Amino acid sequence: MMLDIRYIRENLEAAEAALKSRGAGVDLSGFRALDERRRALLQETETLKALRNRVSDEISLVKDKSQVQGQIAEMRAVSQRIKGLDDDLRSVEEELAAFMLVVPNIPSAATPFGLNEADNREIRRWGAAPEFSFTPKPHWEIGESLDILDFERGAKLTGARFTLYKGCGARLERALINFMLDLHTTRHNYIEMLPPFMVNRESMTATGQLPKFADDLFHLEGVDYFLIPTAEVPVTNIHRGEILKGSQLPILYTAYTPCFRSEAGSYGKDTRGLIRQHQFNKVELVKFVHPADSTRELEKLLDNAEEVLRLLGLPYRVVELCSGDIGFSACRTFDIEVWLPGQNTFREISSCSSFGDFQARRAGIKFREDEKSKPEFVHTLNGSGLAVGRTVVAILENCQQADGSVVIPEALRPYMGGLEKIVDSKK
RNA sequence: GGAGAGAUGGCCGAGUAGGUCGAAGGCGCUCGCCUGCUAAGCGAGUAUACUGGGAAACCGGUAUCGAGGGUUCGAAUCCCUCUCUCUCCGCCA
Numbered sequence: 001m002m003l004d005i006r007y008i009r010e011n012l013e014a015a016e017a018a019l020k021s022r023g024a025g026v027d028l029s030g031f032r033a034l035d036e037r038r039r040a041l042l043q044e045t046e047t048l049k050a051l052r053n054r055v056s057d058e059i060s061l062v063k064d065k066s067q068v069q070g071q072i073a074e075m076r077a078v079s080q081r082i083k084g085l086d087d088d089l090r091s092v093e094e095e096l097a098a099f100m101l102v103v104p105n106i107p108s109a110a111t112p113f114g115l116n117e118a119d120n121r122e123i124r125r126w127g128a129a130p131e132f133s134f135t136p137k138p139h140w141e142i143g144e145s146l147d148i149l150d151f152e153r154g155a156k157l158t159g160a161r162f163t164l165y166k167g168c169g170a171r172l173e174r175a176l177i178n179f180m181l182d183l184h185t186t187r188h189n190y191i192e193m194l195p196p197f198m199v200n201r202e203s204m205t206a207t208g209q210l211p212k213f214a215d216d217l218f219h220l221e222g223v224d225y226f227l228i229p230t231a232e233v234p235v236t237n238i239h240r241g242e243i244l245k246g247s248q249l250p251i252l253y254t255a256y257t258p259c260f261r262s263e264a265g266s267y268g269k270d271t272r273g274l275i276r277q278h279q280f281n282k283v284e285l286v287k288f289v290h291p292a293d294s295t296r297e298l299e300k301l302l303d304n305a306e307e308v309l310r311l312l313g314l315p316y317r318v319v320e321l322c323s324g325d326i327g328f329s330a331c332r333t334f335d336i337e338v339w340l341p342g343q344n345t346f347r348e349i350s351s352c353s354s355f356g357d358f359q360a361r362r363a364g365i366k367f368r369e370d371e372k373s374k375p376e377f378v379h380t381l382n383g384s385g386l387a388v389g390r391t392v393v394a395i396l397e398n399c400q401q402a403d404g405s406v407v408i409p410e411a412l413r414p415y416m417g418g419l420e421k422i423v424d425s426k427k
Numbered sequence: 428g429g430a431g432a433g434a435u436g437g438c439c440g441a442g443u444a445g446g447u448c449g450a451a452g453g454c455g456c457u458c459g460c461c462u463g464c465u466a467a468g469c470g471a472g473u474a475u476a477c478u479g480g481g482a483a484a485c486c487g488g489u490a491u492c493g494a495g496g497g498u499u500c501g502a503a504u505c506c507c508u509c510u511c512u513c514u515c516c517g518c519c520a
Contacts, residue, residue, distance in 0.1 A: 042478060046478070057446075059500055068500080074500080371473085
């Protein structure tokens, strides 16, 4: 399930009100009847099973089975009855599960109320927008004139929203991946993971992409696998079905993966450039934490992501999403938006969320405080650290020069073989 | 792709002519005892989920021996399907 079924049972109104703050009306009215029916069936069938177990034990003690033909016949009938009840129970449970799997997470009490994007709250800004003596160009123009991004051939190879990186462009992307991974592993204590780029249905369900958002995913033909839309999916699922030791927490993982998104419903949006691609690279940060630490850990994760931008000298702002704008599985989210002078706007480059125990509940990820204590759900968190393609966008636009070249941020130069600026190779 | 072997509790590993097996034994771990430290030794405990009762401690029921079905009064044990792992051959980065 996703939300705590017992919590809902006892706090139906509160849960409904909290879900309502997301905007999308969630109707929990069907829940109570299903839940009650389930428990009634459960009690009935279990009572019969207890009887059958007891009588079967008695039968086993009797050597001469002819003496217990009566009981055997009786139990044969009981078993038939159990079978029927179990069938009913299974269908009720399937219905209940299908219902629960499409109910979103309850927003955190800290999440500000709001209807949509417009109600998001700006938390802080860092860095100053660069000033230009000329009109700054959008990255697609810079990329094409420097001959490092080839949108036309990307479309030829695959289709719209695919891009071919060339020369320094390809190197810049790779440099950023390595720079981010090195930063998070050596300075922020994350463990690097390199997971599969496609996962099964169970993994997608555990983190919340399925069953509701199948349209956003690429599904393979022939096998029931999906291309990952984010490393969050495989990395969070690493501990699916496990009971961790309290002393292991928090667990911090970082992973580079490409991300694949169908972008269904975004036709006509961000059609130019690298902003919205079907395939893009991302370095992800994922945490498994003690519930009591999740707020603090979210702030640290956010700071770890911001650190990338600070080291690169890219101006940004942090926005806290309101209840109407947070994702399905999240209970609290901060977006980091980088300044893009070529488009004169801030664009999301990272999204850092707490999922509370929502994903842990779906995925069955628990921990034991002490040896003797009962297992309880961990909290999961994740955030981009960062979206690599959009970081390239930000560098191209913020670091562009009057002569058309792009100065590489100092922190990145060791990863670029010492290169200080990208110039037009044709000149 | 072809042939074969196997999946048991945190780990190792018993258990296949169906019954008293949630499951021997060992290791590990926890608590206590003992020992001037360490090691060894002794005793007890040590899965999860759902569910009923209880304020709680806790007590009861059901399920789970890869997953799902079947046979049976009764299945870790028999039958079927699937998944995964391992070995050999082929192929391949």
